[in-house]
Amino acid sequence: xxxxxxxxxxxxxxxxxxxxxxxxxxxxxxxxxxxxxxxxxxxxxxxxxxxxxxxxxxxxxxxxxxxxxxxxxxxxxxxxxxxxxxxxxxxxxxxxxxxxxxxxxxxxxxxxxxxxxxxxxxxxxxxxxxxxxxxxxxxx
Numbered sequence: 543x544x545x546x547x548x549x550x551x552x553x554x555x556x557x558x559x560x561x562x563x564x565x566x567x568x569x570x571x572x573x574x575x576x577x578x579x580x581x582x583x584x585x586x587x588x589x590x591x592x593x594x595x596x597x598x599x600x601x602x603x604x605x606x607x608x609x610x611x612x613x614x615x616x617x618x619x620x621x622x623x624x625x626x627x628x629x630x631x632x633x634x635x636x637x638x639x640x641x642x643x644x645x646x647x648x649x650x651x652x653x654x655x656x657x658x659x660x661x662x663x664x665x666x667x668x669x670x671x672x673x674x675x676x677x678x679x680x681x682x
Contacts, residue, residue, distance in 0.1 A: 568599020575666040577653035577673055585610045585679040591621070592675025594667040604667045608675040618644045618672065624664050635660030640668045647672065 575594075593605045604623035609616050624632050624640045631639040638658045643665055646655045653673050657665035 568596050568601055569663060571596055571598045572602045572663045572667050575670045577669060578677070580651075580653055580673065580676050581680060582615070582648065582651045582676070583613070584681040585613050585615065585676070586681055587611055587613065588679065590675040590678040592671040592673065592678070593622075594670040594674070596667075602663060602667045604671040606668065606671045606675055608672065608679065610679050615648055615676075618648075618675075620668070623668055623671070624661075634658050634664065640664070643668065644672060 572594075587610050590608045590610070591605060592608065593603070595603050602623075605621040606623070607617075607619045607621055609618075618641070620629075620631060620640055624634065626632050631641050633639050636659060638661075640658075643655065643658055647653050647669065653669050655669075657669075
């Protein structure tokens with residue numbers, strides 16, 4: 543009887559190992575994201591959609607909507623990513639959420655902020671989506 547339990551645990555362990563190995567390229571791609579300097583003071587009013595889409599894996603694809611009013615970011619909403627089934631931001635490690643990360647970036651006027659510990663990849667993909675939205679709002 544014990545051998546059945548051992549086989550079940552082994553199959554689950556092998557399955558998890560295969561899944562982690564299959565997702566490794568996507569994790570590396572997302573973790574390696576870098577950010578361009580952004581001028582937060584010269585933005586055109588409007589709504590802008592920014593996305594991060596992986597080329598190796600789509601498990602971490604994100605989409606955000608940024609609203610700029612009177613040249614300033616007035617709202618950032620997660621459309622796809624770290625949200626629950628009701629569209630509300632999920633709490634990540636340490637009780638922080640992606641909107642907390644966005645708030646830090648907006649207050650610091652840079653996307654080069656400390657990511658949420660234990661949610662580095664999630665943080666970086668959401669910041670990349672924010673960067674894409676803000677780049678559309680940049681005044682030339």
